[in-house]
Amino acid sequence: xxxxxxxxxxxxxxxxxxxxxxxxxxxxxxxxxxxxxxxxxxxxxxxxxxxxxxxxxxxxxxxxxxxxxxxxxxxxxxxxxxxxxxxxxxxxxxxxxxxxxxxxxxxxxxxxxxxxxxxxxxxxxxxxxxxxxxxxxxxxxxxxxxxxxxxxxxxxxxxxxxxxxxxxxxxxxxxxxxxxxxxxxxxxxxxxxxxxxxxxxxxxxxxxxxxxxxxxxxxxxxxxxxxxxxxxxxxxxxxxxxxxxxxxxxxxxxxxxxxxxxxxxxxxxxxxxxxxxxxxxxxxxxxxxxxxxxxxxxxxxxxxxxxxxxxxxxxxxxxxxxxxxxxxxxxxxxxxxxxxxxxxxxxxxxxxxxxxxxxxxxxxxxxxxxxxxxxxxxxxxxxxxxxxxxxxxxxxxxxxxxxxxxxxxxxxxxxxxxxxxxxxxxxxxxxxxxxxxxxxxxxxxxxxxxxxxxxxxxxxxxxxxxxxxxxxxxxxxxxxxxxxxxxxxxxxxxxxxxxxxxxxxxxxxxxxxxxxxxxxxxxxxxxxxxxxxxxxxxxxxxxxxxxxxxxxxxxxxxxxxxxxxxxxxxxxxxxxxxxxxxxxxxxxxxxxxxxxxxxxxxxxxxxxxxxxxxxxxxxxxxxxxxxxxxxxxxxxxxxxxxxxxxxxxxxxxxxxxxxxxxxxxxxxxxxxxxxxxxxxxxxxxxxxxxxxxxxxxxxxxxxxxxxxxxxxxxxxxxxxxxxxxxxxxxxx
DNA sequence: ATACATACC
DNA sequence: TACTGGTATGTAT
Numbered sequence: 001x002x003x004x005x006x007x008x009x010x011x012x013x014x015x016x017x018x019x020x021x022x023x024x025x026x027x028x029x030x031x032x033x034x035x036x037x038x039x040x041x042x043x044x045x046x047x048x049x050x051x052x053x054x055x056x057x058x059x060x061x062x063x064x065x066x067x068x069x070x071x072x073x074x075x076x077x078x079x080x081x082x083x084x085x086x087x088x089x090x091x092x093x094x095x096x097x098x099x100x101x102x103x104x105x106x107x108x109x110x111x112x113x114x115x116x117x118x119x120x121x122x123x124x125x126x127x128x129x130x131x132x133x134x135x136x137x138x139x140x141x142x143x144x145x146x147x148x149x150x151x152x153x154x155x156x157x158x159x160x161x162x163x164x165x166x167x168x169x170x171x172x173x174x175x176x177x178x179x180x181x182x183x184x185x186x187x188x189x190x191x192x193x194x195x196x197x198x199x200x201x202x203x204x205x206x207x208x209x210x211x212x213x214x215x216x217x218x219x220x221x222x223x224x225x226x227x228x229x230x231x232x233x234x235x236x237x238x239x240x241x242x243x244x245x246x247x248x249x250x251x252x253x254x255x256x257x258x259x260x261x262x263x264x265x266x267x268x269x270x271x272x273x274x275x276x277x278x279x280x281x282x283x284x285x286x287x288x289x290x291x292x293x294x295x296x297x298x299x300x301x302x303x304x305x306x307x308x309x310x311x312x313x314x315x316x317x318x319x320x321x322x323x324x325x326x327x328x329x330x331x332x333x334x335x336x337x338x339x340x341x342x343x344x345x346x347x348x349x350x351x352x353x354x355x356x357x358x359x360x361x362x363x364x365x366x367x368x369x370x371x372x373x374x375x376x377x378x379x380x381x382x383x384x385x386x387x388x389x390x391x392x393x394x395x396x397x398x399x400x401x402x403x404x405x406x407x408x409x410x411x412x413x414x415x416x417x418x419x420x421x422x423x424x425x426x427x428x429x430x431x432x433x434x435x436x437x438x439x440x441x442x443x444x445x446x447x448x449x450x451x452x453x454x455x456x457x458x459x460x461x462x463x464x465x466x467x468x469x470x471x472x473x474x475x476x477x478x479x480x481x482x483x484x485x486x487x488x489x490x491x492x493x494x495x496x497x498x499x500x501x502x503x504x505x506x507x508x509x510x511x512x513x514x515x516x517x518x519x520x521x522x523x524x525x526x527x528x529x530x531x532x533x534x535x536x537x538x539x540x541x542x543x544x545x546x547x548x549x550x551x552x553x554x555x556x557x558x559x560x561x562x563x564x565x566x567x568x569x570x571x572x573x574x575x576x577x578x579x580x581x582x583x584x585x586x587x588x589x590x591x592x593x594x595x596x597x598x599x600x601x602x603x604x605x606x607x608x609x610x611x612x613x614x615x616x617x618x619x620x621x622x623x624x625x626x627x628x629x630x631x632x633x634x635x636x637x638x639x640x641x642x643x644x645x646x647x648x649x650x651x652x653x654x655x656x657x658x659x660x661x662x663x664x665x666x667x668x669x670x671x672x673x674x675x676x677x678x679x680x681x682x683x684x685x686x687x688x689x690x691x692x693x694x695x696x697x698x699x700x701x702x703x704x705x706x707x708x709x710x711x712x713x714x715x716x717x718x719x720x721x722x723x724x725x726x727x728x729x730x731x732x
Numbered sequence: 733a734t735a736c737a738t739a740c741c
Numbered sequence: 742t743a744c745t746g747g748t749a750t751g752t753a754t
Binding site: 096200201202436437488 | 743746747750
């Protein structure tokens with residue numbers, strides 16, 4: 001295990017850059033303490049009850065640490081005068097709303113720190129020890145580790161900026177960045193002045209101006225995402241040749257892949273050119289794992305390093321000169337960390353046997369998933385700063401943090417985090433847990449309090465989101481509205497209704513508006529209570545966003561919908577009240593207001609009458625053979641929505657009874673040849689115009705039929721509104 | 733189920 | 742002159 005323990009450090013990179021961040025110092029023995037007795041590490045696992053690990057925030061950097069973006073942890077920012085930069089940032093931030101909000105957030109984190117310290121104080125040393133059970137599971141993780149380093153992360157160097165530099169090479173030696181109000185990325189000259197991504201533009205300008213003694217000015221190039229997308233597409237295309245099977249782009253400038261299969265062909269056929277390997281790779285090589293295990297470790301490492309070096313050259317050539325950096329390791333997490341080590345235009349291979357030593361030497365902030373806050377908590381509560389600290393105090397971490405968090409942290413400390421995307425389970429993991437959990441759109445603007453204007457912005461956002469959802473063919477169950485006040489406080493409000501999934505922009509808008517109104521109401525209410533004098537403080541908003549989560553495939557929802565509609569109508573009207581288990585889900589909730597079963601029976605009878613007793617497959621009714629009408633089906637209401645409308649009708653029947661059937665619409669339909677009849681009212685429709693049919697069914701369910709059903713049910717006349725009202729009006 | 737927090741680029 | 746983004750996911754209750 002120890003003979004070929006060797007870390008290949010960037011044998012091909014042009015420049016070996018000096019590092020002063022202390023992460024390169026010789027790491028502790030890499031013999032595996034998880035495997036041996038953990039006696040000596042146990043002692044370090046508990047921070048003494050009365051040990052003072054509080055660092056009073058007297059210096060600027062500490063004060064700034066959680067407040068501002070002052071990462072020196074970024075490539076190209078080593079050895080800069082961080083203190084001076086932080087001081088300028090703090091000063092320039094002044095007392096803006098933003099910085100005040102950041103302070104409030106930071107105070108909350110400090111509160112958490114105190115809370116955790118208190119828990120720690122009350123704990124017995126015993127509780128903070130690593131349990132045998134924990135170490136047992138860690139051994140399990142380690143044993144399941146991939147043996148070969150085949151995971152690769154390719155990260156483009158200062159991507160947006162580099163794209164711009166292609167056409168503006170003169171900016172290379174001046175401090176420059178992409179982005180106006182918000183800096184997206186900066187070049188390496190600007191980074192020396194502390195200018196980095198996610199920094200406000202005016203801060204960046206001030207930094208350069210001041211730190212250059214007023215000699216230089218930050219050049220800000222507006223972003224051009226079309227260009228970046230195009231370059232990104234080229235990069236993806238190149239990288240796909242190295243791993244067509246699991247290559248995945250994480251963002252415009254980051255790609256994950258596994259070169260295991262490529263290595264097999266590379267090693268099996270030494271005479272193959274890249275083109276030949278690429279062709280052969282389309283058929284997944286069998287027994288990749290076994291083959292690579294049979295090769296010596298050294299051979300695999302060399303080959304991997306060589307292949308990735310070629311890949312990077314390939315990318316550079318194909319993009320007209322964009323450089324990238326890469327990490328190669330046993331897991332994608334380690335590869336990701338490694339990709340940053342020799343940036344720019346470099347690569348780092350972490351030998352599997354050196355992985356432990358590698359992660360132990362890392363500052364915890366380097367681990368993807370440990371950000372500003374977690375770093376602060378770990379540092380100030382547990383005195384944990386490095387991967388080694390994290391490992392040694394794993395018992396403490398388990399005691400203090402939620403199980404999921406603790407597991408993540410401890411796995412990170414032994415280099416096993418994100419192991420799901422390691423080669424062995426890459427495919428399965430990414431297929432299985434790949435599905436997106438949510439999708440959202442949000443937009444910032446200058447603080448605005450005009451209600452109508454805000455709502456029109458909300459509608460725009462809903463439309464954008466609906467477009468995205470349609471493109472991805474997903475429908476969402478939970479709708480969340482997010483609003484950021486002028487004070488930068490963020491309020492959210494969510495809603496989800498059983499069995500209902502949304503994609504349609506109008507429905508999205510409706511729900512979002514309702515949620516927004518609720519937020520406003522609550523906010524005004526709160527504010528009125530606080531300021532007894534006058535509650536007229538305006539509700540000023542600087543950001544609106546909508547998010548859909550609990551996503552499912554559009555097609556599966558369609559299938560479900562069809563099934564539901566069919567069941568809704570085909571359940572025997574004489575059956576008992578219980579129905580199928582599905583039906584019960586949909587039917588029970590509103591029994592108080594409406595006798596749903598009775599309603600359903602009546603509607604079924606109507607339906608059956610119209611069909612002359614012949615059973616009709618609802619799928620035949622609600623979809624046509626046209627392939628471009630996919631979306632229309634979504635608009636067909638689920639039973640619960642129908643009931644909601646019935647309920648609404650009942651509640652507001654006197655002034656709000658709806659007749660959505662449009663004369664013009666009817667004429668349009670009559671002018672055409674091919675017709676299909678509505679299952680409820682028997683009116684006929686174009687088969688091609690699915691949207692109209694669905695709109696009609698919707699309207700029909702809302703209007704005539706339901707009204708009649710209710711009338712029959714209630715045995716009394718429901719006054720009919722003379723006024724025509726469109727469906728959309730009904731909803732607003 | 734939902735409000736809020738954290739992280740990423 | 743102005744004056745801090747957008748998207749996704751996890752945690753706490």
